[in-house]
Amino acid sequence: MREVDEFTIKFVRGIQVLDSRGDPTVEVTVVTEAGGMGRAIAPAGASRGRLEAVDLRDGGKDYRGRGVLRAVEAVNKYIAPAIIGMNSFMYRNVDRKIIELDGTENKARLGGNACTATSLAVINAAADTAGLPLFQFIGGSRARTLPVPLMNVINGGAHAGNKLSIQEFMIAPVGADTFHDAIKIAVEVYKTLKELLKATYGASAINVGDEGGFAPPMTSTRDALQALYKAVSVAGYEPGSDVYFALDAAASHFYDPSEKKYLIDERKLKPLELVEYYIDIINEYPVKLIEDPFSEDHPEYFKMLRSKVRGKVLIIGDDLTVTRASRISKFISEEIIDGAIIKVNQVGTFSEAEDSIRVLLRNDRKAIVSHRSGDSEDVTIAHIAVGFETGLIKTGAPARSERTSKYNELLRIEDYLGGDAIYSGKNAFLR
Ligand code: PGA
Ligand code: ZN
Numbered sequence: 001m002r003e004v005d006e007f008t009i010k011f012v013r014g015i016q017v018l019d020s021r022g023d024p025t026v027e028v029t030v031v032t033e034a035g036g037m038g039r040a041i042a043p044a045g046a047s048r049g050r051l052e053a054v055d056l057r058d059g060g061k062d063y064r065g066r067g068v069l070r071a072v073e074a075v076n077k078y079i080a081p082a083i084i085g086m087n088s089f090m091y092r093n094v095d096r097k098i099i100e101l102d103g104t105e106n107k108a109r110l111g112g113n114a115c116t117a118t119s120l121a122v123i124n125a126a127a128d129t130a131g132l133p134l135f136q137f138i139g140g141s142r143a144r145t146l147p148v149p150l151m152n153v154i155n156g157g158a159h160a161g162n163k164l165s166i167q168e169f170m171i172a173p174v175g176a177d178t179f180h181d182a183i184k185i186a187v188e189v190y191k192t193l194k195e196l197l198k199a200t201y202g203a204s205a206i207n208v209g210d211e212g213g214f215a216p217p218m219t220s221t222r223d224a225l226q227a228l229y230k231a232v233s234v235a236g237y238e239p240g241s242d243v244y245f246a247l248d249a250a251a252s253h254f255y256d257p258s259e260k261k262y263l264i265d266e267r268k269l270k271p272l273e274l275v276e277y278y279i280d281i282i283n284e285y286p287v288k289l290i291e292d293p294f295s296e297d298h299p300e301y302f303k304m305l306r307s308k309v310r311g312k313v314l315i316i317g318d319d320l321t322v323t324r325a326s327r328i329s330k331f332i333s334e335e336i337i338d339g340a341i342i343k344v345n346q347v348g349t350f351s352e353a354e355d356s357i358r359v360l361l362r363n364d365r366k367a368i369v370s371h372r373s374g375d376s377e378d379v380t381i382a383h384i385a386v387g388f389e390t391g392l393i394k395t396g397a398p399a400r401s402e403r404t405s406k407y408n409e410l411l412r413i414e415d416y417l418g419g420d421a422i423y424s425g426k427n428a429f430l431r
Pocket of ligand 1: 044371372
C-alpha cells in the first residue's frame with residue numbers, strides 16, 4: 001500500500017472538450033503526489049428530470065450558447081485551489097468540499113458539469129495511485145460481477161424524430177454465461193434488427209440516433225416491440241428466455257399537464273388508462289423492466305402499476321429519482337420503485353451517486369448505472385457498475401464509440417478477472 005501522502009492531490013486542470021453530440025463539455029485531469037493520474041469527462045442528458053443538477057453553460061454566440069468555459073473556470077479558479085492538498089483516497093472528503101463550495105441544492109453555482117468531471121477524475125486518480133483498476137478501488141477484490149447491458153436499439157421520444165412516444169426500446173441479453181457472450185447475442189440481434197428495419201421501412205430507417213439505436217418511422221409501441229421480437233427470433237434466440245425487453249418510457253416528456261393526459265400511439269390516455277396500457281403490453285411481450293412509466297409528478301401511478309406487475313416487471317425511476325439518495329429512500333419506503341437509474345451528473349458527485357447505489361442495494365433494489373445521451377469516450381461508469389456489483393448497466397446500442405467504449409471496458413475487465421468473472425444474467429432481474 002502506498003503512503004497516504006502519495007494520494008495527495010497535486011494538480012487539477014479543467015479544459016473544454018466535445019461530447020458525442022458535438023456540444024462542448026468539461027474534462028478534468030487530476031494528478032496526485034505519486035504521479036497517479038485520473039481524467040474524466042462530464043456527459044450531458046437531453047431528456048432530463050426537473051430536479052437534476054444543472055450544467056453551467058456560457059450562453060451567447062460561441063458554440064450557439066452551449067460553451068462551458070464558465071464551468072471550466074469554476075474548476076480551475078475555485079475547485080482546484082480548494083482540493084489541491086487533499087487526500088484523493090478519502091474522496092468523500094473531496095466531494096464534500098466541492099458540495100460545500102457550491103452551496104446550492106442543484107450545483108447551480110459551480111455547475112453540475114464542473115463538479116461531475118472533477119469528482120470522477122479524483123477517484124480515477126486515487127485508483128491509479130493505488131495501482132488498481134477503478135472497479136477494484138471501489139469494490140475491492142470481491143468485485144467480480146459483470147452487469148447485464150440494457151441496450152437501447154430503437155429510439156423514440158426526445159432522442160428521435162419519429163412518432164414513438166416511448167423513448168427507449170432496449171434488449172437485455174440475459175441468456176449468456178459470460179459478458180462477451182452477452183455482447184455477441186446483442187450484436188447479432190442488433191444487426192438482424194437493422195436488416196429487418198431496412199427491408200420494411202427503407203434505408204433511412206437504419207440511421208442511428210444519439211445512443212446508437214435505430215429511429216425508424218414507426219408510430220406505435222407495439223410496432224417497435226414486434227420488430228424486437230422478430231429480430232431476436234430471426235437471430236436464433238428466444239425472446240423472454242435468451243433476451244428480455246426493457247423500456248424507458250421517459251413519460252414526463254409525453255405527458256400533457258394541461259389535459260392531464262399522456263400522448264401515446266396517437267391517443268390521449270388518462271393515467272389509469274396508461275396503467276392498463278402497460279399491463280396489456282407486458283402480457284403480450286417479454287418486457288421485464290420499465291423506467292419512468294409515468295411523469296415524475298405521478299409517483300402514485302408508479303406505485304399502482306408496480307403493485308399489479310410485482311414479481312414480473314421491475315419499475316424503475318430515473319427522472320423521478322434523479323440519483324438523489326433522499327428521494328430514492330422515500331420512494332423505496334413508499335413501495336413506489338424496484339430500483340433507480342444512477343447517473344453521476346444528475347446529482348453532481350461520485351459520493352452522492354454512491355450513497356444512492358448503497359441505499360438501493362441495501363434495500364434489495366436495483367441500481368442501474370447509466371450513460372447520458374450526450375456522452376464521451378469516458379469509461380468510468382463501466383467500473384462503477386462492476387465495483388458495486390450492480391448487475392445492470394445502461395449504455396446504449398452496441399454502436400458508436402462513446403457507447404462501445406463502455407462495453408469494451410467491460411470486456412477488458414472480464415478478461416482481467418479471468419475465471420473469477422461472473423455474468424449477472426437473469427439474476428439481475430430477480431427481486
Ligand atoms: P438523457 O436520457 O441522457 O437524454 O437524459 C437518458 C434517459 O432518460 O435515461
Ligand atoms: Zn430515463
